[in-house]
Amino acid sequence: MITMSKSFTVNIQRQDDPHGPKYSESFEIPYEPGLNMTTVLQRIAANPVTSDNKDSTPVAYDACCLEEICGACTMVINGHVRQACSALIDNVLKETTGPIDVKPMSKFPVVRDLVVNRKAMFESLKRVKAWVRVDGYHDLGSGPRVSPHEQEDAYPLSKCMTCGCCVEACPQFNDKSPFIGPAAVSQAILFNANPTGKIDSEARLEVLASRGGIADCGNSQNCVKVCPKEIPLTDSLAKAGRDTTLYKLRQFFGR
Amino acid sequence: MAHPTESVSLQDKNYFLMRRLHSLLGLVPVGAFLCVHLLTNSTVLAPGVAGGEFQKSVERIHALGPLLVPVEIVFIFLPLLFHSLLGFQIVFNSESNAQQYRYGGNIRYMLQRTTGILAFVFIFYHIWQMHWFGKPLGGGAFELHDAAGAATGAMTTAVAIQQAWWIAPVYAIGVLSCVFHLANGLWTSLITWGITIRPSSQRTAGYVCAAFGIILAIAGMGALTGFYNYDVKSPPPVVGDGHASATSQGL
Numbered sequence: 001m002i003t004m005s006k007s008f009t010v011n012i013q014r015q016d017d018p019h020g021p022k023y024s025e026s027f028e029i030p031y032e033p034g035l036n037m038t039t040v041l042q043r044i045a046a047n048p049v050t051s052d053n054k055d056s057t058p059v060a061y062d063a064c065c066l067e068e069i070c071g072a073c074t075m076v077i078n079g080h081v082r083q084a085c086s087a088l089i090d091n092v093l094k095e096t097t098g099p100i101d102v103k104p105m106s107k108f109p110v111v112r113d114l115v116v117n118r119k120a121m122f123e124s125l126k127r128v129k130a131w132v133r134v135d136g137y138h139d140l141g142s143g144p145r146v147s148p149h150e151q152e153d154a155y156p157l158s159k160c161m162t163c164g165c166c167v168e169a170c171p172q173f174n175d176k177s178p179f180i181g182p183a184a185v186s187q188a189i190l191f192n193a194n195p196t197g198k199i200d201s202e203a204r205l206e207v208l209a210s211r212g213g214i215a216d217c218g219n220s221q222n223c224v225k226v227c228p229k230e231i232p233l234t235d236s237l238a239k240a241g242r243d244t245t246l247y248k249l250r251q252f253f254g255r
Numbered sequence: 256m257a258h259p260t261e262s263v264s265l266q267d268k269n270y271f272l273m274r275r276l277h278s279l280l281g282l283v284p285v286g287a288f289l290c291v292h293l294l295t296n297s298t299v300l301a302p303g304v305a306g307g308e309f310q311k312s313v314e315r316i317h318a319l320g321p322l323l324v325p326v327e328i329v330f331i332f333l334p335l336l337f338h339s340l341l342g343f344q345i346v347f348n349s350e351s352n353a354q355q356y357r358y359g360g361n362i363r364y365m366l367q368r369t370t371g372i373l374a375f376v377f378i379f380y381h382i383w384q385m386h387w388f389g390k391p392l393g394g395g396a397f398e399l400h401d402a403a404g405a406a407t408g409a410m411t412t413a414v415a416i417q418q419a420w421w422i423a424p425v426y427a428i429g430v431l432s433c434v435f436h437l438a439n440g441l442w443t444s445l446i447t448w449g450i451t452i453r454p455s456s457q458r459t460a461g462y463v464c465a466a467f468g469i470i471l472a473i474a475g476m477g478a479l480t481g482f483y484n485y486d487v488k489s490p491p492p493v494v495g496d497g498h499a500s501a502t503s504q505g506l
Contacts, residue, residue: 080356171350171364172349176350177348177349209271211267211268215270215271215274215275216270217447218345220364225358232454234457235452238449239449239452240449242449242452245275
């Protein structure tokens with residue numbers, strides 16, 4: 001026997017191509033327990049008919065790991081940036097009495113619908129050399145020992161998935177400011193703490209002490225609040241402040 | 256798009272240094288001056304002859320004589336101008352989202368920029384109204400002595416404050432903006448310079464800066480209340496008979 005089931009409405013900001021106009025479409029989704037935003041987008045793809053019974057197209061979105069590890073499905077749900085896969089509809093519905101509002105991240109160029117190009121973040125990672133340099137593929141032997149204390153400091157920073165939440169919520173990361181963003185600053189701090197990565201620490205500090213670096217941080221501390229991986233980003237930003245202070249003093253007075 | 260010019264690249268090249276200078280100048284001398292200024296002005300509440308203690312404090316400052324103007328320009332006006340100009344650029348380069356993300360830190364971020372603009376407008380209004388700079392433009396109310404050498408510091412200030420009903424509220428908003436901007440700026444500067452790193456130390460610093468701001472706000476509001484309630488009808492009290500000649504001659 002068919003019973004009347006609850007349903008909820010999702011308003012999605014859509015855009016057909018990178019230059020196309022933005023428009024909004026509503027979809028009525030039958031309620032099921034345990035839905036997340038990605039499954040909602042799958043339901044829409046299976047039956048792309050809007051609330052006012054017009055045929056539409058499946059909403060384009062990124063998704064990969066589906067367990068908040070890759071960061072691909074980051075979008076703005078009810079005005080709050082997060083991953084679609086871990087945005088449980090039961091919780092999202094509690095945040096609002098009206099329809100669920102879904103938009104792509106605003107700080108990156110839209111490719112289509114909810115898909116954005118996060119190239120700016122990867123360019124920032126390149127600027128701060130967010131890697132450990134190795135000379136070649138020959139056996140270098142075992143690396144330097146890392147104390148458990150250092151590991152405990154480094155591990156949380158290594159969880160960054162470059163999802164874009166921190167820069168989306170950062171009021172300093174915008175078209176008018178060259179700020180590289182909290183994620184890249186934190187990665188610079190991570191690789192400067194690495195015993196092998198240290199070799200490039202001055203090059204990283206030089207970037208942090210240049211335009212777009214730590215001086216462009218405004219201490220709103222939104223980054224640490226929205227980070228889904230609970231990375232201590234403000235610790236990294238303050239450390240970047242300390243390390244660049246000392247770096248510039250060393251540079252001025254001589255080592 | 257802004258056309259890349261020589262000055263832009265020069266600014267980009269020295270941006271880190273300029274921002275650290277901006278931070279430093281906001282604390283010393285500008286912030287330090289605000290503390291001295293508000294504490295000095297709060298002496299108008301001191302018991303005894305109304306404005307007597309205040310007059311003595313101001314005369315100590317004016318004892319610098321002809322050096323006072325260069326000291327004011329080099330140690331207050333120029334640092335304040337640099338702090339303001341770079342501050343405006345910081346405001347214009349930020350996009351506050353405090354409506355969307357209502358975290359305490361984000362609201363303080365927005366308030367820091369708002370109070371910066373309010374403080375800028377207020378300070379220039381205040382300088383015009385009180386300082387001799389403002390005289391050609393109809394301001395310049397503050398006089399330490401009248402023609403006869405009698406003490407009128409508190410008197411002239413009080414007259415200027417009581418001139419219209421809206422002046423005292425404007426002063427309250429202006430002074431509180433300056434105090435918030437300094438107290439919150441002190442908190443962020445501890446992060447900027449890398450002194451407080453962990454959330455726990457930043458929280459402790461937050462309490463200290465809040466206490467500092469509250470004390471300074473009380474001093475400022477006390478001073479304002481003192482001038483607002485100052486009896487401008489009675490003749491100015493005469494104190495410090497020798498000071499008048501000392502200040503006019505300078506050091």
